[in-house]
Amino acid sequence: MITRRSFLSQTAGFTAAASIGTSVPVMAAAGSPVLKLYGPPVGPSVVLSYIANKGLLSDYTQNVDFTVYKSPDVLRAGFISGDWQLAGTPSYVAANLANKGLPVKMLNIMSWGMLYVLSYDGSVTSPADLAGEQVGMFFRNDMPDLVFGTVMEQNGLTAGKDYTLHYVSTPFEALQLLLSGRIKHCVLPEPAATAGMVKGKTVGKSVYRSIDLTKEWASVTGGNGRFPMAGMMVHEDLLNEQPELVEGFQKACVTGTEWVKANPEEAAAVSSDSIPMPADMIAQSIPHTHLTAERAKDIRGELEQFYSILAQKNPSIIGGKLPNADFYL
Incomplete structure (x- = not known):
């Protein structure tokens, strides 16, 4: 666990x-x-x-x-x-x-x-696709939250206005919410992201590794996607x-x-x-x-x-x- x-x-x-x-x-x-x-x-x-x-x-x-x-x-x-x-x-x-x-x-x-957005929606491939959506997030105001929020802001999206965050205490809780269908998207690290995709297959659900936040970091810095x-x-x-x-x-x-x-x-x-x-x-x-x-x-x-x-x-x-x-x- x-x-x-x-x-x-x-x-x-x-x-x-x-x-x-x-x-x-x-x-x-x-x-x-x-x-x-x-x-x-x-x-x-x-x-x-x-x-x-x-x-x-x-x-x-x-x-x-x-x-x-x-x-x-x-x-x-x-x-x-x-x-x-x-x-x-x-x-x-x-x-x-x-x-x-x-x-x-x-x-x-x-x-x-090693941070990713996982989603049930295969059409989600970029931050813009999360407009109007709710996204699961762990560790409020800690590094994963700050990285994701900064990437979204650089893509013109503000939390609470253009999308909402559903905060939980741990990545495991976020994964459980995703697999139960209570949320459609969530931010997860490795190895939780891989575990989520594997677990999704075992319960007959398609879970997509929709957005690699490492690559999206280029939008923040104007330089390398890392x-x-x-x-x-x-x-x-x-x-x-x-x-x-x-x-x-x-x-x-x-x-x-x-x-x-x-x-x-x-x-x-x-x-x-x-x-x-x-x-x-x-x-x-x-x-x-x-x-x-x-x-x-x-x-x-x-x-x-x-x-x-x-x-x-x-x-x-x-x-x-x-x-x-x-x-x-």
Whole structure:
């Protein structure tokens, strides 16, 4: 079951602590034989699982202990304590934590967005087709809501005037409303979108992946149809103590991402022991996760643009300001 807790790590439902101290203990001494690596359930974690299981970091560490986490509270607590030093996270969460005083950096982006509008109406193919309609939405005033609302505004549609939003607490609730027929359209992330289409078939209903909000982002920026949704967050302790490991990990992300994209079925089989989702569904979701492995410093402009757009409607989402330049590795 996809709950708020499990989904937050995949998309962007994290809510950072209101106050985070600046003193964080070191996890382990340099040269530790084990690298602790954490990731969300599916999405970029398929790549992380491949890196861990195929020994891509054997030149830097004896073993990679990869764990899939489900709770944003656990993610936050792990970094505050120093027990966690490398984890997948929504990009704005890393910015928020850095602005709260936590010594973390953004290493890369591993997903260029994985938000979709699902619909029973096969004729819906663009934001304009949702005029006069009701759309299911989860996490009011959080990243998915802000992304969708901004895309709609850039297409001349205003919530409450040209269309209405039916807010629910979780993507699972939105999916249930869609499958029950109580709503015709809803915004869902991966892997919930793939799950919705698969589930629709099992109950004899046609559910369409109508709009890819990643592609629609071009209407917002005037540039690429993509937004830097999620990537890897690194603690400064690991960066200072084992910089060669961090660089090796980034190279492994590039290699792993290309392999996963080219071999989704095999990748799903490798990751199915770590990720709580059927392997066939993992494989189906991979092409829709828009996997990448681009260094944060190389796409700093896109990250800052994304943060600024989100902050126009909710400044607290990134902690009230853009991160410092050295946040982007």
